[in-house]
Amino acid sequence: MTFISQANEIELVTRAQSGDRNAFSELVRTHAQGVLNVIYRMCGDMQIAEDAAQETFIQAWLRLQSYRPQASLRNWLYRIAVNTAIDMLRKEKRILPSAIEDLNLTDSGPGPETLVANSERTEMVQEAILALPDASRAVLVLREFEGLSYQEIAESIDIPVGTVMSRLNYARKLLREKLEVQLFVYAEAENV
Amino acid sequence: MSDHILELLSAYIDGELHGGQLRKVEAHLDECQSCLEEYYSLQALSATLHAAPVPDFPSPERLAADVALRLPRKPVKPMSRRALEIGWWLAPVGLIVAWIFVSTTILVSNAVTAAGDFGLLDSASAWLVAGSSGANYSAFLGQFGLLAGNSLQWAEMTEAFTRTAVPQITWQVSIALLYLSWLAIWWTRHTRQGLGGPFDSGGRPTVK
Numbered sequence: 001m002t003f004i005s006q007a008n009e010i011e012l013v014t015r016a017q018s019g020d021r022n023a024f025s026e027l028v029r030t031h032a033q034g035v036l037n038v039i040y041r042m043c044g045d046m047q048i049a050e051d052a053a054q055e056t057f058i059q060a061w062l063r064l065q066s067y068r069p070q071a072s073l074r075n076w077l078y079r080i081a082v083n084t085a086i087d088m089l090r091k092e093k094r095i096l097p098s099a100i101e102d103l104n105l106t107d108s109g110p111g112p113e114t115l116v117a118n119s120e121r122t123e124m125v126q127e128a129i130l131a132l133p134d135a136s137r138a139v140l141v142l143r144e145f146e147g148l149s150y151q152e153i154a155e156s157i158d159i160p161v162g163t164v165m166s167r168l169n170y171a172r173k174l175l176r177e178k179l180e181v182q183l184f185v186y187a188e189a190e191n192v
Numbered sequence: 193m194s195d196h197i198l199e200l201l202s203a204y205i206d207g208e209l210h211g212g213q214l215r216k217v218e219a220h221l222d223e224c225q226s227c228l229e230e231y232y233s234l235q236a237l238s239a240t241l242h243a244a245p246v247p248d249f250p251s252p253e254r255l256a257a258d259v260a261l262r263l264p265r266k267p268v269k270p271m272s273r274r275a276l277e278i279g280w281w282l283a284p285v286g287l288i289v290a291w292i293f294v295s296t297t298i299l300v301s302n303a304v305t306a307a308g309d310f311g312l313l314d315s316a317s318a319w320l321v322a323g324s325s326g327a328n329y330s331a332f333l334g335q336f337g338l339l340a341g342n343s344l345q346w347a348e349m350t351e352a353f354t355r356t357a358v359p360q361i362t363w364q365v366s367i368a369l370l371y372l373s374w375l376a377i378w379w380t381r382h383t384r385q386g387l388g389g390p391f392d393s394g395g396r397p398t399v400k
Binding site: 176 | 250
């Protein structure tokens with residue numbers, strides 16, 4: 001992820017708001033990784049993630065006039081990204097992840113058995129995440145994969161902090177039930 | 193189970209607890225095996241999630257180039273929305289102007305009426321207070337002997353109050369209420385990330 005200072009970001013936003021495409025492209029480059037990550041975790045499909053990320057930035061461009069610099073641009077983009085991912089999933093009828101094909105399994109380290117085990121585990125995890133209700137999945141993705149604080153999540157999807165906490169509890173409870181075996185394997189590995 | 197802290201464990205793992213709640217959870221974990229196991233289980237879940245790799249995303253440069261190809265021309269605000277927004281920001285100014293106007297009118301009106309009552313206005317300026325003096329109906333009833341003495345005085349005072357003070361209070365309270373309502377809406381919007389005026393719908397979530 002490209003790093004730009006907050007002051008620089010505000011200046012880029014101001015320029016983009018007056019129609020400067022280069023400034024907006026710079027913002028896209030800065031936030032591309034985060035937006036792609038959020039959307040991929042939300043929908044579990046690389047192709048959908050890429051399309052949704054493009055759509056997210058186009059929506060951001062169209063709505064840029066309504067953005068106020070006192071809010072975090074990242075959180076504002078994540079808000080659009082989450083909604084775009086959910087919309088895309090609805091259109092695509094919740095395609096199950098083609099995660100195994102998407103993943104880069106060309107690492108020469110582990111042997112074929114480990115690779116298969118890893119990809120099976122990845123698929124299970126992704127399916128468990130996808131099975132969560134949209135609202136809980138959005139909160140979980142922003143917390144677990146993007147590391148947002150509860151306050152930032154609350155601002156991103158416009159819900160109270162207490163609701164963030166309860167949705168996160170609920171999502172984790174459901175995931176633990178679905179991934180019980182995986183967690184057991186992890187615990188065993190930790191004990192070895 | 194009511195003494196357990198299961199509901200707080202997620203927030204504890206995420207580093208979102210502070211002060212008394214943090215101390216409470218830490219103290220509880222020191223003595224409760226069942227909650228400790230829950231804590232380890234949540235940690236394992238987090239580790240399992242993080243262990244799931246992500247695919248090779250397109251590079252930021254490629255995504256930016258793809259987006260640039262699809263970008264429409266400079267975003268232009270529709271006139272109606274722009275007009276609404278201008279109206280929104282002019283509303284408090286209008287209310288303050290209305291407040292000053294109403295207050296000044298009332299002040300001047302009271303001063304003129306008082307001047308008339310004390311006979312300070314000459315005959316040329318008498319039209320200013322014509323009809324503004326209170327107690328017209330009471331005096332009318334008094335002429336026919338329907339009101340007299342204290343009753344007439346009370347009726348005159350009540351009528352004078354109704355004719356002057358009530359409209360003044362009503363106007364001022366109405367303007368104050370409108371202004372406070374505007375402030376309340378502005379504050380609500382402002383605390384929600386400051387995403388603009390009440391007519392901005394950009395990026396509002398559907399996730400609820």
